[in-house]
Amino acid sequence: MNTLFALATGIMFGMGIFQLLRRDLIKSAMGFYILFTSINFLFLAVGAYDGIIAPYVDANNQTSAQPSDPLVQALMLTAIVISFGSYALLLGLIAVSSRRFRTVDSDHVNQLKG
Amino acid sequence: MTNALLLAPIFIPLGGAALGILLARNRTYQQAIGIVCSIGAWIGSIALLIGNLDGSIFTYNLGGWAPPYGIVLVADLLASLFAVMATTVMAAGMLYAVGCRDKSVSSPAFMPLFLCMAAGLNGVLYTGDIFTMFVFIELMVISSVILVAISDNRLGMEAAIKYLFISSMGTLFLLTGIAALYATFGTLNMADIARLLASGERPVLAQAAAVMLMCAFLLKSAVFPFHFWQPDFHTTAPTPVGAMLSSIIVKVGIYGLIRMITLMFTAEAALIGNVLVILGIIGIFFGSLGALRTYDAKRLLAYSTFGQVGFILVGIGWGSPAALAAALVYAVNHSFIKSSMLMITGVISSRTMTKTARLTELGGVGKTMPWVGGLYLVGGLALAGVPPLNGFISKVTLVQSGIEAQEWLTLGLVVAAGALTLLYITRTWQLIFLQDPDEALKLKPYGDSVLAPSLLIALCVTLGVFASPLISLALRAVEQMGDPTLYIRAVLGG
Numbered sequence: 001m002n003t004l005f006a007l008a009t010g011i012m013f014g015m016g017i018f019q020l021l022r023r024d025l026i027k028s029a030m031g032f033y034i035l036f037t038s039i040n041f042l043f044l045a046v047g048a049y050d051g052i053i054a055p056y057v058d059a060n061n062q063t064s065a066q067p068s069d070p071l072v073q074a075l076m077l078t079a080i081v082i083s084f085g086s087y088a089l090l091l092g093l094i095a096v097s098s099r100r101f102r103t104v105d106s107d108h109v110n111q112l113k114g
Numbered sequence: 115m116t117n118a119l120l121l122a123p124i125f126i127p128l129g130g131a132a133l134g135i136l137l138a139r140n141r142t143y144q145q146a147i148g149i150v151c152s153i154g155a156w157i158g159s160i161a162l163l164i165g166n167l168d169g170s171i172f173t174y175n176l177g178g179w180a181p182p183y184g185i186v187l188v189a190d191l192l193a194s195l196f197a198v199m200a201t202t203v204m205a206a207g208m209l210y211a212v213g214c215r216d217k218s219v220s221s222p223a224f225m226p227l228f229l230c231m232a233a234g235l236n237g238v239l240y241t242g243d244i245f246t247m248f249v250f251i252e253l254m255v256i257s258s259v260i261l262v263a264i265s266d267n268r269l270g271m272e273a274a275i276k277y278l279f280i281s282s283m284g285t286l287f288l289l290t291g292i293a294a295l296y297a298t299f300g301t302l303n304m305a306d307i308a309r310l311l312a313s314g315e316r317p318v319l320a321q322a323a324a325v326m327l328m329c330a331f332l333l334k335s336a337v338f339p340f341h342f343w344q345p346d347f348h349t350t351a352p353t354p355v356g357a358m359l360s361s362i363i364v365k366v367g368i369y370g371l372i373r374m375i376t377l378m379f380t381a382e383a384a385l386i387g388n389v390l391v392i393l394g395i396i397g398i399f400f401g402s403l404g405a406l407r408t409y410d411a412k413r414l415l416a417y418s419t420f421g422q423v424g425f426i427l428v429g430i431g432w433g434s435p436a437a438l439a440a441a442l443v444y445a446v447n448h449s450f451i452k453s454s455m456l457m458i459t460g461v462i463s464s465r466t467m468t469k470t471a472r473l474t475e476l477g478g479v480g481k482t483m484p485w486v487g488g489l490y491l492v493g494g495l496a497l498a499g500v501p502p503l504n505g506f507i508s509k510v511t512l513v514q515s516g517i518e519a520q521e522w523l524t525l526g527l528v529v530a531a532g533a534l535t536l537l538y539i540t541r542t543w544q545l546i547f548l549q550d551p552d553e554a555l556k557l558k559p560y561g562d563s564v565l566a567p568s569l570l571i572a573l574c575v576t577l578g579v580f581a582s583p584l585i586s587l588a589l590r591a592v593e594q595m596g597d598p599t600l601y602i603r604a605v606l607g608g
Contacts, residue, residue: 025275032282039289046297072296075245079289082252086285089256090278093263097271109272 005045012038025094025104032090036083040076047072115604117165117172120187122158123197123236127151131229138222145212148225152208152232156201159236163194169594171604173242181242181605182303188242188605191591192376192442196369197239199446200362202573203453204232206566210457211354213563215464218264218352230257231358238366242605244295245302248288251334251366255281258359262351266469270350277347280340284333291326294319305605308378308598316381324379328371328386335367335423338396345404348416349471353460353562356412360419361453365445368426372438375430376595383433391431395527397424402534411459411542412471415452418497421535422448428528429512435592436515442588444508447496447577451505454570455493457562461486462546464561473542478551486564487547489571494539496574499532504577511585 016038019031047069098104130151137143165172172189175181189197211219211228218224234254241247255278263274296302298319299310311320329340336344348360371390375383401420408414426448429441462479463471470476480487496503499510509532516525577584594600 020279028279032279035286036282039286039293042290042293043296046293071302075302078245078249082249086252086256086278086282089259090275093259093271093275093278096263097275100268100271109275111269111272 002045005041009038009041009045012041023106025098025106025109026091028106029087029090029094033083033087036079036087040079040083043072043076043079115170115172116174117162117189118174119158119162119165120172120174120189120240123155123162123201124187124233124240126154126158127229127233127236130154131226131233134226134229138226141220141222144222144225148208148229149205149212151229152201152205155232155236156198156205159194159197159201162189163191163198165189166191166194167590169590171594171601173605180607182301182306185246186242186303186305186605187240188305188601189240190601190604191587191594192369192372193239195442195446195587195591196365197236199365199449200235200239201232203358203362203449203570204235206453206457206570207354207358209569210357210460210562210566213565214352214354214460215560215562216266216352216469218261218266219354221264223260223264224352227257227261228355230254231261231355231363235362235366239369242304243302244292244304244307247370248285248292251288252285254363254366255285258351258355258363261355262347262359265350265352265355267350267352269346270352273343273346273350277343280333280343284330284340287326287333288330291323291330294323294326298323303605304373304377305602308380309602309606311378312380312598312602321382324374324382324386327374328389331367331370331374332393333367334370335364336420337367337423337427338393338400341397341400341420344420345408345413345416348419349410349413353457353464356416357453357456357460360416360456361449364419364423365449368423368430368441368445371427371430372441372595375433376438377598377601380598387431387433389431390427391521391524394424394427394431395524395531397421397427398528398531399424399534402531402538405538406534406541409473410471411463411473411476411546412456414473414538414542415456415459418535418538419452421531422452422497424531425509425512425528428524429515432515432519432521432524434515434519435589435596436518437512438595439585439588439592440508440511440515442591443511443585446584446588447504447508447574450570450574450577451493451496454567454574455490455497457567457570458486458490458493458564461562461564461567462490465557467556467558473545476546478546478549478555479557480547481549481551482557487543489564489567490547491543492571492575493567494543496571496578498536498539500536502575502578504574504581507578507581507585 016035176185237250333340405417496505499505
């Protein structure tokens with residue numbers, strides 16, 4: 001299971017970095033969100049010991065596997081809310097600036113110099 | 115020792131922000147709330163610092179959950195010193211915002227966001243839990259991004275997008291580091307992590323986590339490899355916000371680095387210190403040379419922040435108690451100087467028709483404002499480190515600690531770079547205040563209020579003349595930091 005998590009995190013991280021480095025601001029904003037999702041995966045992997053068993057559900061210990069850590073899932077909820085908020089803000093800023101610059105190509109949004 | 119006063123510097127501004135949103139229609143009420151809340155936070159942080167003076171460390175368990183399971187707020191001397199610095203500058207910034215004529219300041223969102231930024235900053239300083247630190251950093255980042263995006267300067271939007279992307283990379287580093295720490299130790303409490311790091315052997319992931327945290331903090335203070343966003347972001351911000359960003363928000367990274375090497379990663383402190391010295395020296399030269407060739411008075415000060423942060427990093431990097439104390443003194447003094455200088459530049463540029471800070475258009479603008487010119491000169495001399503002012507005190511303590519530590523090469527570079535500061539300050543002062551203005555130059559009859567920068571400059575002079583309380587306070591803070599078991603025992607008990 002750990003290999004699967006490692007693979008998923010790695011692939012999503014790579015996708016996120018690739019997408020983030022695109023010129024199109026909207027695409028790179030998507031890359032930003034994918035990167036955060038990959039970090040959430042990393043957190044999930046940190047908290048899942050052997051087997052994905054929900055915490056508190058298995059009250060009678062019917063399976064031998066150890067339930068996963070609930071704390072990281074709580075942390076992830078916070079991280080998801082924060083990354084979602086930043087993503088929304090970023091898209092809003094891009095929407096306003098695309099109206100002003102008439103483009104979302106980051107090469108042309110370059111009036112700041114010096 | 116449990117102390118509920120710890121809630122005041124964080125939750126008074128946060129409550130004020132909520133109230134400010136409810137009263138969005140009435141600007142007078144919003145301003146009153148802003149002033150009252152920032153002064154409330156200021157008084158709270160000062161009371162905590164006074165309580166800390168006898169060496170006690172205050173904690174507060176949020177929701178009554180005992181650490182290491184719950185979130186804990188901690189006030190030791192280091193956190194209290196930084197928080198007093200932060201709330202003082204924030205209160206001055208709020209005062210400036212009330213007397214500011216920018217359009218963005220009268221936006222109904224301005225005061226709540228400004229208070230959110232203050233709450234986030236105080237939260238970062240007081241929290242004893244590393245994930246809560248991430249949450250507060252994000253609160254600070256998001257509110258400052260919105261504040262810059264609504265700036266009067268049209269380029270604010272572009273700078274905000276740039277910064278949001280880059281700061282998210284910092285957040286990513288921080289989160290990865292937190293995940294690595296949690297995977298290794300199964301705890302998020304900084305005192306608990308420090309206890310486990312001090313006792314057991316060092317797992318591989320812990321060192322990776324140290325690198326990740328370091329990258330995140332360096333990015334927050336805009337140190338050399340992660341610096342390129344800083345001048346844009348700090349220049350295009352509305353004046354009261356820019357003054358906060360360039361003086362106290364960059365200190366968050368400094369605070370995090372000090373916490374890292376004195377509390378958690380004490381065994382790696384020497385290695386981290388060497389890296390910080392190199393990065394600091396690069397920052398000093400890069401910032402000073404950048405400030406020399408810039409075309410904008412605000413941008414010059416933003417570049418100068420690079421240089422000054424470099425001085426602080428060198429102090430942290432040398433790592434001896436005297437050098438750490440010098441870094442603390444430097445950080446506090448630089449906050450007051452830089453915020454007042456940015457506010458004075460804002461006052462000057464608010465008198466021009468286009469509200470610009472470009473040096474080509476500011477030539478001779480200051481001739482009609484001798485009072486502001488005097489303030490700018492005093493602030494500039496403080497920044498350059500001329501004797502009776504507080505900048506001199508911070509430079510002297512830093513150089514003394516360098517001599518004690520016998521770091522001759524870096525010391526020589528630091529002293530040489532200090533002279534560059536004088537060069538760029540005199541250049542702008544001559545340009546703005548001594549040059550004869552153009553015949554066609556038209557100025558607005560009224561600009562922003564000079565009350566807030568005057569108070570801060572007065573504070574700079576006071577801290578220069580009566581320097582010993584701050585230095586002895588910094589030395590005691592370093593003494594307390596030198597023994598991490600004090601912090602650990604105060605938080606975890608036993």
